Amino acid sequence: MQNYNNDNTARRYKAHVSILGTTQVHLRNPDIIAWWSAACPGFGHLLLSKYIRGYLLFIWEVIINVQTNLNLAMIYSFQGKMDMAKEVLDTRWLLIYIPVYLFAIWDSYRTTIDLNKIYLLAERENHRFNSFVLSPIEINYLDKRNPILACIWSLFMPGLGQLYIHRILTAAFVGIWAIVFFYQSHALEAVSLLFLGEIQKATTILNPQWLLFFPSLYGFAIYDSYSATVENNKLYEKEQRSYLKDHYQNANFQILKRQKVK
Numbered sequence: 001m002q003n004y005n006n007d008n009t010a011r012r013y014k015a016h017v018s019i020l021g022t023t024q025v026h027l028r029n030p031d032i033i034a035w036w037s038a039a040c041p042g043f044g045h046l047l048l049s050k051y052i053r054g055y056l057l058f059i060w061e062v063i064i065n066v067q068t069n070l071n072l073a074m075i076y077s078f079q080g081k082m083d084m085a086k087e088v089l090d091t092r093w094l095l096i097y098i099p100v101y102l103f104a105i106w107d108s109y110r111t112t113i114d115l116n117k118i119y120l121l122a123e124r125e126n127h128r129f130n131s132f133v134l135s136p137i138e139i140n141y142l143d144k145r146n147p148i149l150a151c152i153w154s155l156f157m158p159g160l161g162q163l164y165i166h167r168i169l170t171a172a173f174v175g176i177w178a179i180v181f182f183y184q185s186h187a188l189e190a191v192s193l194l195f196l197g198e199i200q201k202a203t204t205i206l207n208p209q210w211l212l213f214f215p216s217l218y219g220f221a222i223y224d225s226y227s228a229t230v231e232n233n234k235l236y237e238k239e240q241r242s243y244l245k246d247h248y249q250n251a252n253f254q255i256l257k258r259q260k261v262k
Contacts, residue, residue: 010127012118015235017130019138021167023049025119026231030112036223037108040216041101044108047224048115051169057104062177062213064100068093071212131239140166142236150225158217161225165232174221181217185210 015024028048037044042058045051065071069088076085132141145165154161159175162168182188185207193202 010125012122012125013127013129014119014122014238015129017133017140017142019133019135019140020169022140022142022165022232022235024231024235025115025122026234027116027119028112030109030116033112034105034109036220037104038101040213040220041104043216043220044104045111046170046173046220047227048108048111050111051173053107055173057100058173058177060100061104064093064097065213066209068097069209070094070097072209074212075208126242128242129239131236138168142232142239144233144236145229147226147229147233150229151222154218154221154225158221161221162228165225165229167224167228170224174217177213178217178221181210181213185214187211187214 014026015022033044033047035044036047037057040058041061042054042056045054045057048054068090073085073089076082076088133139150161150164152161153164157175158178159171159173162171162174186205190202190206193199193205
């Protein structure tokens with residue numbers, strides 16, 4: 001097999017294909033990454049493939065959010081019940097929530113700027129990277145996939161879109177937390193009761209504290225699967241272009257600018 005292996009002979013690599021997924025650096029908008037960190041700490045870092053930091057921040061968000069009853073207070077404030085919102089908030093936990101929340105936004109923004117600079121340097125170096133990996137437990141390779149299809153699978157169940165594009169770590173993490181949120185919020189029980197026409201009972205059984213995690217989780221799963229699919233497709237095209245150029249293009253071939261080719 002003539003597949004190249006990343007062996008640290010280059011100073012910077014643009015991508016790495018492993019059994020757990022395809023990790024790459026590419027240009028990202030720091031404002032968008034920071035926005036996802038604001039929507040839920042950890043999501044911005046997961047978009048950057050900084051998994052350990054993203055996992056820690058997300059778990060921190062869930063634990064502290066539940067302990068402070070923050071989501072419940074937000075729901076009461078949306079309803080104009082400010083006194084009830086103040087009553088349910090636990091300030092002992094809230095005061096340690098704020099610094100970490102701000103750190104997640106700042107760090108994801110700063111890291112995005114750094115990775116953009118690294119990408120520009122790696123693009124100029126233009127070193128080879130592996131495009132195929134075969135192991136006893138998994139196969140991963142670069143190919144083109146449909147971004148819309150990735151979004152549709154994420155709509156069915158968070159994590160399926162990531163599985164479709166072989167982002168195993170993100171898929172497992174998002175899928176496990178989706179199960180936790182479904183169970184704790186009683187969302188599926190409420191849906192079943194809605195089908196039976198028991199609207200009042202369906203509303204009563206819902207746990208709003210856990211239910212409010214779903215908008216950010218579903219939004220992240222859809223956005224991540226779509227953007228990652230688009231970038232993987234670009235990476236595949238670049239790798240194919242480089243391979244064809246190196247193996248099939250004549251060494252004397254020149255592109256004549258501003259001249260018509262007969």
